[in-house]
Amino acid sequence: MRRRVLVDTGPLVAYLSERDNYHAWTRGQLEHIGFPLLTCEAVLTETCFLIGRNGGDAADPIEMLNRGWLSIPFDLSLESEAISHLMRKYANVPISLADSGCIPKK
Template sequence: MAASRGILLDTGPLVAWLAEDEQFHEWAVEQFRQHDGALITCEAVISETWFLLRRMPRHLARLRAMLADGVFDLSFHLEDEAAAISALMDRYVNVPMSLADACLVRLSELHPKLPLVTLDADFKVYRRHGRQLIPVICPAK
Protein backbone atom coordinates (compact mmCIF):
# COMPACT_ATOMS: atom_id res chain seq x y z
CA MET A 1 0.00 0.00 0.00
CA ALA A 2 1.36 3.41 -0.96
CA ALA A 3 2.27 5.80 1.81
CA SER A 4 0.54 9.17 1.73
CA ARG A 5 3.14 11.00 3.84
CA GLY A 6 6.87 10.89 3.90
CA ILE A 7 9.74 10.95 1.46
CA LEU A 8 11.72 8.56 -0.68
CA LEU A 9 15.35 8.78 0.39
CA ASP A 10 18.48 8.46 -1.74
CA THR A 11 22.06 7.88 -0.58
CA GLY A 12 23.42 11.41 -1.06
CA PRO A 13 21.06 13.23 1.30
CA LEU A 14 21.39 10.49 3.91
CA VAL A 15 25.20 10.75 3.87
CA ALA A 16 24.98 14.56 3.91
CA TRP A 17 22.60 14.47 6.88
CA LEU A 18 24.83 12.12 8.87
CA ALA A 19 28.15 13.84 8.07
CA GLU A 20 28.38 17.47 9.19
CA ASP A 21 31.36 18.14 6.91
CA GLU A 22 29.48 17.22 3.73
CA GLN A 23 28.74 20.04 1.27
CA PHE A 24 24.96 19.60 1.47
CA HIS A 25 24.70 18.87 5.20
CA GLU A 26 22.63 21.95 6.11
CA TRP A 27 20.35 21.40 3.12
CA ALA A 28 19.82 17.76 4.11
CA VAL A 29 19.10 18.68 7.74
CA GLU A 30 16.45 21.14 6.51
CA GLN A 31 14.83 18.50 4.29
CA PHE A 32 14.49 16.08 7.19
CA ARG A 33 13.14 18.89 9.36
CA GLN A 34 10.48 19.87 6.79
CA HIS A 35 9.13 16.41 6.03
CA ASP A 36 7.27 14.22 8.44
CA GLY A 37 6.12 10.70 7.88
CA ALA A 38 8.02 7.71 6.61
CA LEU A 39 11.63 7.75 5.40
CA ILE A 40 11.18 5.18 2.66
CA THR A 41 14.29 3.74 1.11
CA CYS A 42 15.80 0.40 0.15
CA GLU A 43 18.62 -1.84 1.30
CA ALA A 44 20.72 -0.83 -1.73
CA VAL A 45 20.68 2.80 -0.50
CA ILE A 46 21.61 1.68 3.01
CA SER A 47 24.46 -0.40 1.55
CA GLU A 48 25.78 2.55 -0.49
CA THR A 49 25.55 4.81 2.57
CA TRP A 50 27.35 2.25 4.73
CA PHE A 51 30.14 2.00 2.14
CA LEU A 52 30.56 5.78 1.91
CA LEU A 53 30.68 6.11 5.71
CA ARG A 54 32.95 3.09 6.27
CA ARG A 55 35.91 5.22 7.39
CA MET A 56 33.79 7.54 9.54
CA PRO A 57 32.97 5.47 12.64
CA ARG A 58 30.93 8.16 14.39
CA HIS A 59 28.67 8.66 11.38
CA LEU A 60 28.43 4.93 10.77
CA ALA A 61 27.38 4.46 14.39
CA ARG A 62 24.54 6.95 13.83
CA LEU A 63 23.41 5.00 10.76
CA ARG A 64 23.50 1.74 12.73
CA ALA A 65 21.45 3.35 15.51
CA MET A 66 18.89 4.61 13.00
CA LEU A 67 18.58 1.11 11.56
CA ALA A 68 18.23 -0.42 15.02
CA ASP A 69 15.57 2.15 15.93
CA GLY A 70 13.53 1.39 12.80
CA VAL A 71 13.85 4.94 11.46
CA PHE A 72 13.67 3.75 7.85
CA ASP A 73 10.82 2.05 6.05
CA LEU A 74 12.70 -0.81 4.36
CA SER A 75 9.63 -2.75 3.27
CA PHE A 76 10.76 -2.76 -0.37
CA HIS A 77 11.71 -6.32 -1.35
CA LEU A 78 14.07 -6.69 -4.29
CA GLU A 79 13.00 -10.29 -4.80
CA ASP A 80 9.38 -9.20 -5.34
CA GLU A 81 10.39 -6.38 -7.71
CA ALA A 82 13.17 -8.16 -9.63
CA ALA A 83 11.41 -8.09 -13.02
CA ALA A 84 10.60 -4.37 -12.77
CA ILE A 85 14.13 -3.56 -11.55
CA SER A 86 15.69 -5.56 -14.38
CA ALA A 87 13.52 -3.77 -16.95
CA LEU A 88 14.53 -0.37 -15.56
CA MET A 89 18.22 -1.26 -15.61
CA ASP A 90 17.91 -2.50 -19.20
CA ARG A 91 16.16 0.70 -20.21
CA TYR A 92 18.83 2.93 -18.67
CA VAL A 93 21.89 0.80 -19.47
CA ASN A 94 23.59 3.82 -21.10
CA VAL A 95 23.21 6.12 -18.07
CA PRO A 96 24.16 3.64 -16.34
CA MET A 97 21.62 3.02 -13.59
CA SER A 98 22.77 1.64 -10.25
CA LEU A 99 20.76 -0.93 -8.35
CA ALA A 100 19.90 1.71 -5.73
CA ASP A 101 18.66 4.11 -8.43
CA ALA A 102 16.52 1.39 -10.01
CA CYS A 103 15.02 0.55 -6.63
CA LEU A 104 14.23 4.22 -5.99
CA VAL A 105 12.55 4.61 -9.39
CA ARG A 106 10.47 1.53 -8.59
CA LEU A 107 9.66 2.92 -5.13
CA SER A 108 8.48 6.10 -6.87
CA GLU A 109 6.15 3.98 -8.99
CA LEU A 110 4.82 2.28 -5.86
CA HIS A 111 4.50 5.57 -3.91
CA PRO A 112 3.54 8.08 -6.63
CA LYS A 113 2.58 10.90 -4.24
CA LEU A 114 5.93 10.99 -2.45
CA PRO A 115 8.90 13.08 -3.59
CA LEU A 116 12.39 11.66 -3.86
CA VAL A 117 15.05 13.53 -1.89
CA THR A 118 18.28 13.20 -3.86
CA LEU A 119 21.51 14.87 -4.92
CA ASP A 120 21.64 12.77 -8.10
CA ALA A 121 20.89 14.60 -11.37
CA ASP A 122 20.16 11.26 -13.07
CA PHE A 123 16.69 11.34 -11.53
CA LYS A 124 15.87 14.17 -13.93
CA VAL A 125 16.54 11.65 -16.73
CA TYR A 126 14.85 8.60 -15.22
CA ARG A 127 11.10 8.15 -15.69
CA ARG A 128 8.60 6.09 -13.78
CA HIS A 129 6.06 4.00 -15.67
CA GLY A 130 8.01 4.76 -18.84
CA ARG A 131 7.29 8.47 -19.32
CA GLN A 132 6.32 10.11 -16.02
CA LEU A 133 8.65 12.54 -14.31
CA ILE A 134 9.75 11.58 -10.82
CA PRO A 135 9.05 14.38 -8.33
CA VAL A 136 12.44 15.21 -6.83
CA ILE A 137 13.67 17.51 -4.12
CA CYS A 138 17.26 18.48 -4.73
CA PRO A 139 19.44 21.45 -3.84
CA ALA A 140 19.79 24.34 -6.25
CA LYS A 141 23.24 24.09 -7.77
Protein backbone atom coordinates in the same frame (compact mmCIF):
# COMPACT_ATOMS: atom_id res chain seq x y z
CA MET B 1 -2.30 13.18 5.00
CA ARG B 2 1.43 13.01 5.64
CA ARG B 3 3.68 12.86 2.59
CA ARG B 4 5.79 9.76 2.07
CA VAL B 5 9.26 10.74 0.91
CA LEU B 6 11.66 8.45 -0.90
CA VAL B 7 15.34 9.11 -0.15
CA ASP B 8 18.48 8.08 -2.04
CA THR B 9 22.09 7.86 -0.83
CA GLY B 10 23.11 11.51 -1.25
CA PRO B 11 20.68 13.05 1.23
CA LEU B 12 21.37 10.33 3.80
CA VAL B 13 25.12 10.88 3.58
CA ALA B 14 24.63 14.65 3.87
CA TYR B 15 22.29 14.20 6.84
CA LEU B 16 24.71 11.95 8.72
CA SER B 17 28.01 13.62 7.84
CA GLU B 18 28.70 16.94 9.56
CA ARG B 19 31.58 17.48 7.11
CA ASP B 20 29.26 17.38 4.11
CA ASN B 21 28.71 20.78 2.46
CA TYR B 22 24.94 20.21 2.50
CA HIS B 23 24.69 18.77 6.02
CA ALA B 24 22.87 21.69 7.69
CA TRP B 25 20.50 22.23 4.79
CA THR B 26 19.70 18.52 4.43
CA ARG B 27 19.20 18.11 8.17
CA GLY B 28 16.71 20.98 8.19
CA GLN B 29 14.85 19.67 5.15
CA LEU B 30 14.57 16.08 6.35
CA GLU B 31 13.51 17.09 9.85
CA HIS B 32 10.87 19.40 8.33
CA ILE B 33 9.62 16.62 6.08
CA GLY B 34 9.49 14.20 8.98
CA PHE B 35 10.31 10.57 9.48
CA PRO B 36 10.19 7.77 8.49
CA LEU B 37 11.77 8.25 5.10
CA LEU B 38 11.39 5.49 2.52
CA THR B 39 14.45 3.81 1.01
CA CYS B 40 15.81 0.42 -0.06
CA GLU B 41 18.57 -1.90 1.14
CA ALA B 42 20.91 -0.94 -1.69
CA VAL B 43 20.73 2.72 -0.63
CA LEU B 44 21.58 1.71 2.94
CA THR B 45 24.54 -0.31 1.65
CA GLU B 46 25.89 2.66 -0.32
CA THR B 47 25.30 5.03 2.59
CA CYS B 48 27.07 2.78 5.12
CA PHE B 49 30.04 2.46 2.78
CA LEU B 50 30.34 6.19 2.07
CA ILE B 51 29.91 7.23 5.71
CA GLY B 52 32.53 4.70 6.83
CA ARG B 53 34.95 5.59 4.04
CA ASN B 54 34.81 9.24 5.09
CA GLY B 55 35.61 8.54 8.73
CA GLY B 56 32.08 8.35 10.11
CA ASP B 57 30.28 5.51 11.84
CA ALA B 58 29.18 3.12 9.09
CA ALA B 59 26.45 1.79 11.41
CA ASP B 60 24.67 5.16 11.62
CA PRO B 61 22.35 4.47 8.66
CA ILE B 62 21.34 1.16 10.25
CA GLU B 63 20.68 2.99 13.51
CA MET B 64 18.30 5.28 11.59
CA LEU B 65 16.43 2.14 10.55
CA ASN B 66 16.45 0.81 14.13
CA ARG B 67 14.94 4.07 15.39
CA GLY B 68 12.17 4.06 12.80
CA TRP B 69 13.58 7.06 10.91
CA LEU B 70 13.86 4.93 7.76
CA SER B 71 11.41 2.44 6.34
CA ILE B 72 12.13 -0.18 3.68
CA PRO B 73 8.85 -1.09 1.97
CA PHE B 74 10.82 -2.63 -0.89
CA ASP B 75 11.61 -6.34 -1.28
CA LEU B 76 14.09 -7.10 -4.06
CA SER B 77 12.95 -10.71 -4.32
CA LEU B 78 9.44 -9.46 -5.14
CA GLU B 79 10.61 -6.65 -7.44
CA SER B 80 13.47 -8.39 -9.28
CA GLU B 81 11.77 -8.47 -12.70
CA ALA B 82 10.94 -4.76 -12.57
CA ILE B 83 14.43 -3.92 -11.32
CA SER B 84 16.20 -5.91 -14.05
CA HIS B 85 13.94 -4.23 -16.63
CA LEU B 86 14.84 -0.76 -15.29
CA MET B 87 18.56 -1.55 -15.15
CA ARG B 88 18.52 -2.66 -18.80
CA LYS B 89 16.29 0.20 -19.92
CA TYR B 90 18.55 2.83 -18.34
CA ALA B 91 21.92 1.09 -18.84
CA ASN B 92 23.16 4.07 -20.88
CA VAL B 93 22.67 6.45 -17.93
CA PRO B 94 23.95 4.21 -16.09
CA ILE B 95 21.59 3.13 -13.33
CA SER B 96 22.62 1.26 -10.19
CA LEU B 97 20.64 -1.19 -8.10
CA ALA B 98 20.16 1.56 -5.51
CA ASP B 99 18.88 3.96 -8.17
CA SER B 100 16.47 1.42 -9.61
CA GLY B 101 15.18 0.58 -6.13
CA CYS B 102 14.24 4.24 -5.67
CA ILE B 103 12.06 4.49 -8.76
CA PRO B 104 8.44 4.35 -7.59
CA LYS B 105 6.17 1.77 -9.15
CA LYS B 106 3.37 3.14 -11.31
